[in-house]
Amino acid sequence: MSNPVNRFYAKRKKKRRWSEHGQAGPVTYVVPNLFTTGNLFAGFYGIVSAINGHYDRAAIAILVSCVFDILDGKIARLTKATSRFGVEYDSLADLVAFGVGPGLLMYLWALKPFGRLGWLAGFLLVACGALRLARFNVQSGTGSKKYFTGLPIPGAACMVATTVLCLLKIKGPDFSPVHIVFLLETYILGFLMVSSIPFDSFKELEVIKERPLPVLFVLVLLVTVVAAQPSVMLFIVFSLYVLSGPVRYVYRRVKKTRTAENGSSMHELPKENGSSAC
Template identity: 55%
Template sequence: MNVSQMKDRKQNLRRGVYLLPNLFTTGGLFAGFYSIISTIHGNYDVAAWFILIATVFDGLDGRVARMTGTTSRFGVEYDSLADLVAFGVAPGVLMYMWALRPFGKLGWLAAFLYVVCGALRLARFNVQINTVESKRFLGLPIPAAAGMVASCVLLFYYLGGAGTIKKVSVLLLIYSLAFLMVSSIRYYSFKDPELVKRQPFGFLVLLIFLIIVIVARPEIMLFTFGLIYVVSGPLGLVFGAGKHGPWDDSSDQVVAEVNEENGLSGEDE
C-alpha cells in the first residue's frame, strides 16, 4: 500500500461512517454472538434461529447500502468481520457442541476446518469482488453454509429430537460445506438486476405461495431450500452449467494480475 492510498483511507475515516448499513451489520453481529451464548447454555435450537436471523441482517445491510448510495470500504471490511462471527464461528461452535463433540479430535478439527474455510471464503470474496461476475458466487457463500447448519439443527428438533446428536452424516456435512466454500464451483447469487424489474404476474403468485409454505413449515422448508441450493452448484458443474473445475484457479490469476497492475501484493490485502 503506497502513501497516497494510506492518506485516502485516513481521510475517509475522518469524514465518518454511514450509520444505516452498519447498524444492520451490527445487528447480524449481535445475532451471531447471541447464537454462541445460546450454544454455551445448551439452547441449540435458539442458537440455530439466531444464525438465520443473522442471515436476514446480512442480506439487508448490503442492499440498504446500495439503495441509499452509502457503500464504503469500511462497510465491506466490517461486514466481513461480522460474517466471520455469525456464519463462521457461531455455526462451528454450534455443530461442535451439538453433534461433533463425541467424535473427539476429529470432531473439533471438523468444526475448525469449517471456520477457517469460511474465513478463506470471505477473504477471497473481498479480493475478487471486482473481478468475478455479479450473478454468480465463486464457491458456496458462507451465509448459505451457516443456514444449512442451522436448518439441520432445527429439523432435528422439529422431528422430535432432544439434546445432542451423534451422526457420522453430520461430520460429513461439515467437511462437505468446508470444501464447497473454498472450491471454485459457481453458485447463483440472486443479484441479477432483472429480478427487481417488472415480472409476470404468475411470478408474484409463486413467491407468495412459497412464503406461505415456508411460514407453515419453516423447519422443513428451510432445510429443503438450503439443501437444494447447496447441491445446485455441484449439479450445475456436472451438467455443464459450471465452466471450470472445482479447484480451477483462473479467477485467482485474474485477481493477481489486477493487483499487480494496481501495485498491490498479498501483504497489502
C-alpha cells in the same frame, strides 16, 4: 481562534455540498453499519446460546444474522453509502455470525463425541469461511454478478442452522445427533466454500423483470409453504441451494465433454471418407 458559530455553519455548508453532489453524508453511513452490528449481535447471541445448550436458539440466531446481512448490503446500495470501512466491518461480523457461530454449534450439538475429528471439523468450517470471505473481498467487482465462486458463507451457516432446527422439530429435543453424516456434512460445506463451483447469487434475475406477476405469485406461494412448516421447509430450501451448485457444475462438465467429443468426431469424418475413397 475561529468562532464556534462559523465552524457550525461551515459544517452545514459541507453537508449541503455533499448532498448537491449526490454523495452520502456521515449519518447515512451509520445506518448500514447499525444493521451490520445487529448481524454481529445475533451471531454472538448464537454462540452464547450454543454454549448454554440452547441449540434451537443458536440456530435461529444464525438465520436472524442472515436477514441482517442481507439488509445492510441492500440499504448501503440504496443510500449510496458503501464504503471500505463497511465492507471490512461486514466481513468481520460475517466471520463471527456465519463462521464461528455455526462451527461451534455443529461441534457442541453433534461433533463433540468424535473427539479430535469433531473439533477439527468445526475449525475447518471456520477456516474455510474466513478464506471464502477473504477471496470474496479480493474478487469483488471483478467476477460475474450472477454467480458466486464457491458456496457463500451465509449459505453454509444457514445449512447448519436448518439442519439443527429440522431434526429438533422431527426427532424432538432428546434426539442424539451423534452420527458420521453430520461430520461429513461439515467437511463438505467447508470444501464447497473454498471451491470454484458457481452458485446463484440471485442478484440479476431477468425472469423477474420479464414476468413480475408470476414470479410474485411463486414467491407468495413459497412464503406460505415455508410458514406452514418453517423448520422442515427451510431445510429443504437450503439443501436444494447447496446441491444446485455441484449438480450444475457436473452437468456443465458432462455437456462440455460431450460437445468436445462430438466436435472432434465431426472433424474426423471427412478424413475417414477421404481415405476410403482412395
